[in-house]
Amino acid sequence: MVEQSREMPTLDEVARVAGVSRSTASRAINGQVYVSAKAREAVTNAVASLGYSPNLLARSLATKRTNSIALVLSERGDTVLADPFFARVLRGVHAGLSGSGMQLVLLMAQDEQAQGELGQYLCAGHVDGALVVSLHGDDPLPDQLASSGLPVVLLGRPLAKVDVPYVDADNSTGGELAAAHLVERGRRHIATIAGPRDMAAGIDRLSGWRRGMTAAKRRPAGVVHADFTAAGGAAAMRELLAAYPEVDGVFAASDLMAVGAMQVLREAGRRIPQDVAVVGFDDSELAETAVPPLTSVRQPIEEMGRAITLRLIAQINAVADQPSSVLLPTELVPRESS
Template sequence: MSTEHGSPTLDDVARTAGVSRSTASRAVNGGERVSPEAQSAVDDAVARLGYAPNRAARSLVTRRTDSIALVVPEPDARILTDPFLAGVLRGVSEGLTGTELQLVLLLARPGERPGHIARYLRSGHVDGVIVASHHEGDQIEPELIRSRMPAVFVGRPFDTQSLRFVDVDNAAGGAVATARLVARGCRRIATITGPLDMTAALDRFDAWQRTLADAGLPAGAVAHGDFTVSGGAAAMEKILVTQPDVDGVFVASDLMATGALQVLREAGRRVPDDVALVGFDALGAERTTPRLTTVLQPVVEMVSAATSTLLDMVDGRPVPAEPQIFVPRLIEGQSA
């Protein structure tokens, strides 16, 4: 309900609850130094009047913005086309269910200078940050360390001593994928990497190298991609030129594997008869022809865990110092 002079005010809440304005303010903004009886009366008055606190005024009292940022240092088109980034957004939304926190989405703009997003975060517009798909040169890590703002990374940051993160074991996943190709009998195994300024791509690439060495096999051709379909296609074209007798490929993401499959089909290479393929992510692999063999990365669960950790940090609750690492597993398809 509203009062006769419009939307209910804090004075209306105080009068209805039978408490002072200062007591009503403290009760609305967290209940510090408020008796249980007064808190109950104010809560009842807020519900009866339909009072909604002014966020700007509330932030002056609580020094909180009631907003968290999801930082994705990628062009905005990527979040609409990349199932990993879509899963990140879904995971954060699910993690905020039941809270009144607002989500601020920060994306990189084409041609934007490194550090723009970091400067926004430093200005105090949000209470905490979740970072996904970050690159070594985006300057976000050092800025967050200096600001001491609560932050959780989805994916291992380069500075693991100062920053908290949630991740899948990318090294184990890369090893599982490569071992699947070895077990199939592939002996000329190439790889399509992700951008090597990202820890996930580095870990998967290193695992490919180590697994081949452990199997006594030489490393095949290496082509670098960008976690996109077009990037995977271009990389596969390079591999067919540099190693035309390739019989197996570990592709560091399912999107790139989709592009690689297209190129192999156009080149007349049968999958898996001529060239076996294993991807990484298990995001949309069932829509490829043949259905992609891939490594599961539980994105939504990872991001929900990151969001829960961040909310604890923002509220001052203790959180484990150790990162939460999810175990990958092979999802059998028809491409390997």
């Protein structure tokens, strides 16, 4: 059992020391308006001398406001945390939270069973709202949460038609930019290493790339799906080289896959960009440190994290006229790989 030697002062003691009632002490502490200057000062002094700090649990129980939101990683926690994407999201969430007085509770679905408990936990009123980072578009969690009345905002477009606001990057335009860029670089046989078919990011980047190819009147030279990892990108590149040896331009739907692909190209004796131009997606640190540095479609991940947070806070505070969902712009960052 816990054995904490520290007895924190309570509101009652503050009131006693200040010589006012508990109600008045509470009002003074919360900066309410109907408090005499004299009472306010007495309370302020009492708070300082006692080192009082309100028990947020008790406050929450009384106000039904927890002043905390959950960041839910609806993926196997051990996997998703390996992804630098997540750290960037977290930075954005942190930025969005700053100054709001809200705390962040981090929740992860460890397995299918935990998934259910997670939903229950969230719906039981322990947080004021939830940010759900759901990489798989068909995740049932967002819908489950939202239908319980919990304010929820998603990072990433859900695949199913659920009535939950989301923030995503403009993946489709990003894919289009990549295609246009490779065309502009004079590439004649352009292939893509697409993301998974069950993730919006995979689907949207591919459809955008297809649109870009069509706009340039080009026939795609090959489409292979992979899982956004370096190993997956490498395997996909091997497949592409075998099936389309003439390939001279590749759009990989993630930097990690692009790096894997570049490794395979190098091993196959293809020079980058002279023989094959490569474009990634994310504009991660990986893109800068790759050899050669990787042209990549930038998505503003930190901003996305910040946006979902602000959006959620607004929803919790019932601020009217919130846009239901938002796509943040993507842009192409040219480097030496193309």
